[in-house]
Amino acid sequence: MTPLQRAWAFYVRATARFPAVRSIVPFVPVVALWAIVSYADVFPRAFFPAPGDVVRSFGDLIYKGILPEYLEDSVVRLAVGAACGMALGIPLGVAVGLSRRAHAALWPLLLFFAAIGDIAWLPILLIWFGFGLTTMTFVIVYTVLFPVVLNTALGVRSVPTELHRAALSLGASRPRVVWEVVLPGALPNIMTGLRNGLGYGWRALIAAEIIVGTSGIGFLMFDARRAGSVVEIVVGMIVLGALWYIVDGWILAPIERATGQRWGLVTR
Amino acid sequence: MSSLTIKGLSKTYFDAYAAAHVTAVQDVSLTVREGEFVSIVGPSGCGKTTILNMIAGFVKPTGGDILVGGRAVSGPGPDRGVVFQSFALFPWKTVLENVAFGPKMRGVGKAERDAIAREYLALAGLAHAADRYPNELSGGMQQRVGVVRALANEPEVLLMDEPFASVDAQTRMTLQEELTRIWQERRPTVIFITHDVGEAVFLAERVVVLSKGRVLDEIDVDLPRPRAWDALTEDGDFKALSARVLQMVRSA
Numbered sequence: 393m394t395p396l397q398r399a400w401a402f403y404v405r406a407t408a409r410f411p412a413v414r415s416i417v418p419f420v421p422v423v424a425l426w427a428i429v430s431y432a433d434v435f436p437r438a439f440f441p442a443p444g445d446v447v448r449s450f451g452d453l454i455y456k457g458i459l460p461e462y463l464e465d466s467v468v469r470l471a472v473g474a475a476c477g478m479a480l481g482i483p484l485g486v487a488v489g490l491s492r493r494a495h496a497a498l499w500p501l502l503l504f505f506a507a508i509g510d511i512a513w514l515p516i517l518l519i520w521f522g523f524g525l526t527t528m529t530f531v532i533v534y535t536v537l538f539p540v541v542l543n544t545a546l547g548v549r550s551v552p553t554e555l556h557r558a559a560l561s562l563g564a565s566r567p568r569v570v571w572e573v574v575l576p577g578a579l580p581n582i583m584t585g586l587r588n589g590l591g592y593g594w595r596a597l598i599a600a601e602i603i604v605g606t607s608g609i610g611f612l613m614f615d616a617r618r619a620g621s622v623v624e625i626v627v628g629m630i631v632l633g634a635l636w637y638i639v640d641g642w643i644l645a646p647i648e649r650a651t652g653q654r655w656g657l658v659t660r
Numbered sequence: 661m662s663s664l665t666i667k668g669l670s671k672t673y674f675d676a677y678a679a680a681h682v683t684a685v686q687d688v689s690l691t692v693r694e695g696e697f698v699s700i701v702g703p704s705g706c707g708k709t710t711i712l713n714m715i716a717g718f719v720k721p722t723g724g725d726i727l728v729g730g731r732a733v734s735g736p737g738p739d740r741g742v743v744f745q746s747f748a749l750f751p752w753k754t755v756l757e758n759v760a761f762g763p764k765m766r767g768v769g770k771a772e773r774d775a776i777a778r779e780y781l782a783l784a785g786l787a788h789a790a791d792r793y794p795n796e797l798s799g800g801m802q803q804r805v806g807v808v809r810a811l812a813n814e815p816e817v818l819l820m821d822e823p824f825a826s827v828d829a830q831t832r833m834t835l836q837e838e839l840t841r842i843w844q845e846r847r848p849t850v851i852f853i854t855h856d857v858g859e860a861v862f863l864a865e866r867v868v869v870l871s872k873g874r875v876l877d878e879i880d881v882d883l884p885r886p887r888a889w890d891a892l893t894e895d896g897d898f899k900a901l902s903a904r905v906l907q908m909v910r911s912a
Contacts (some may be wrong), residue, residue: 554748557718562813563738563765572761576752655751656795 415641441623446630449623458612463631466608470527470597473532474590481537481589482582485544495545497577506538511595514603528600540582547581548574549659549660580652587644594636663849664692664715664817669724671873672712682711687724688872692817695847698740699860702870702910708853711870712821715851722744729816738755742809743820747802749794755781755805758789760885764812780812781805783842800831807839809846820852833889840887857906861898862887869908876908 393401407414423443429435432444437445453459487494510531519525551574559569574581578613601610609628616624652658671685685707692698700708713719715726717736726733728740728862741762749758756777763773781787784804794802803823810818840863843850855858861881869876883898892895892898 418690459873477888498865552746552748554744555750556747558718558742558744558748558750559761559765560736561716561718561738562762562809564761565765568765573750579752651752655793657751 397443403466415637438620439622441626446621446626446660448628449621450630453612453624453627459627459631462608462612463635466597466601466610467635469528469608470532470590470593473593473623474536476529476533477505477536477589477593477628480533481585482544484537484572485541485582485585486548486578488541489545489548489578490570490574495643499545502538502541505651506542510535510592511599511603514600518604523604523606528597528604532593536586536593539588539592540585543581543585544578544599547578547585548623550581551577576651580658583648583652584642589639590639590644593648594632598632623655661823663694663696663729664690664851665725665727666690666711666715669711669714669726670722671707671714671719672722684873685714685721685794686721688873688875689724690868690875692728692849692851694849696866697850697852697864698866698868699734699852699854699864699872699890700868701736701854701857701860701905701909702876704855707873708855709821710871712742712819712851712853716740716819728827735772738765738813739816741813741815741818743803743806743810743818745822745825747794747799747806749809751794754791754793754796755786758794758805759762759797759809759812761809766813776812780808781864783811783845784808784838798831798866799827803827803835804838807842811838811842811846816849818850820850823852825851825854825856832859837888839863840885844885858902859904861888861902862892869905879905 403413407417427443430437431439434440450459484498484566488498488510489495511532513531514527517530521527521530553578555571555573560574564572597608598610598613601608601613605611605614609631613625613628616622616628649660667689669685669688669690673682673684674680675682678700686713688707690698700711702708705847711720714721715728715733717733717740728743731739733740753761756774758771759780759861760778763776768776778787778790781790784807786801786808787806789797789801789805794805797805803826806823824835829834831857836859843863852860852863861883864881867879867881869879879901881901883892
């Protein structure tokens with residue numbers, strides 16, 4: 393056994409016991425490279441802060457209470473927007489997926505409006521609603537809505553006809569078929585739509601915060617640019633990435649493991 | 661009393677691409693007594709699945725009547741249980757939940773419908789699989805669940821559409837033997853669609869031979885029960901009957 397194999401065996405055993413290790417280790421070389429480049433003073437530190445500077449700034453922003461407050465603002469906006477987007481998107485997607493007529497009438501419109509993505513609406517929304525919460529909520533709901541509708545409709549249509557027929561010949565009414573067959577059958581696609589929707593929504597939110605700008609992570613970053621503080625911009629970028637990582641790992645992935653993967657609808 | 665009566669049943673499609681009418685089923689009449697097991701056999705494209713889909717209420721006939729227990733069929737309903745070739749189990753429900761689905765739709769309470777489901781699962785030797793998901797079972801076990809799910813709803817007629825066509829040959833023989841055993845115990849009215857002549861004769865009391873959407877002939881099968889493949893493969897009557905039906909299907 394070479395030392396390399398020994399190290400590999402140690403890693404495999406460690407990740408088996410502490411799965412969190414697996415989600416941290418890939419970042420080690422990235423951070424190391426970043427540290428080497430910054431401490432070697434290839435670039436001026438004011439433009440290219442070192443990991444230590446960023447950690448210090450991170451602690452500072454938390455201590456001042458700015459980061460927790462802005463983070464809360466951003467996350468609440470996204471959560472409210474995503475909830476509204478799903479509440480509208482899933483029923484609409486089911487209707488479009490089930491009814492030939494609704495599909496014929498709505499699909500072209502959906503594709504058209506899906507293409508006028510999020511921030512392309514900002515100019516007109518700023519005129520209509522001004523620099524406020526309404527504008528930001530509209531943008532997020534809009535962004536979350538389309539991936540959810542389109543994927544839900546796709547999922548609904550992918551449920552085999554035989555399953556509808558089986559439920560009907562076991563005595564299910566049409567509404568029961570939607571609840572017992574269509575929704576669970578479409579769930580893997582709904583999750584995909586939600587994943588995309590949240591991803592796009594998160595990006596749209598940051599963009600909206602930069603432009604609308606009263607609070608939030610996007611505002612923090614843009615405000616830092618005004619103050620010429622590269623280190624705070626980097627803090628904002630890392631927070632964005634880390635937050636998505638957490639949403640995916642702690643919320644979306646476990647749901648997918650418990651549903652579509654468990655049922656054999658999606659291969660692992 | 662007849663459980664199922666079909667009179668002058670027809671189905672014509674309009675094929676828009678070919679700009680022509682296609683006749684899938686033409687003037688089919690059939691009476692099935694309560695507790696009878698009837699096989700419908702014929703080559704692919706003879707309209708047997710279309711007939712079953714019309715009885716199940718999935719497809720609307722263009723002519724004729726279908727009566728189940730005296731009532732006209734107007735759509736799918738729990739009085740006609742269906743077993744599909746593709747099993748059509750609900751992947752997101754456990755085996756127990758699948759079997760309890762029919763009673764659940766009737767409004768039977770959880771404890772009672774679980775008891776019903778367990779009783780029927782035991783009938784097919786599936787008690788141990790109750791809490792598993794369908795994708796964790798072999799094809800043969802999945803179709804046992806499919807049969808049991810339809811039976812647990814106590815339909816007036818059980819419609820089986822080539823249910824054993826997608827399992828391996830050995831499992832198929834086992835499933836056929838189990839089906840004859842369950843049929844003898846419970847005496848459901850069964851319409852069994854197949855293209856396999858041996859299967860049709862082995863299972864049924866009466867074999868209906870179908871060709872080009874018409875009934876070619878009906879043959880009574882008076883083989884003794886219980887039926888098992890070991891005894892029947894060498895049985896003269898079985899071989900003679902199978903040969904007769906096969907000849908009819910091939911000449912069709």
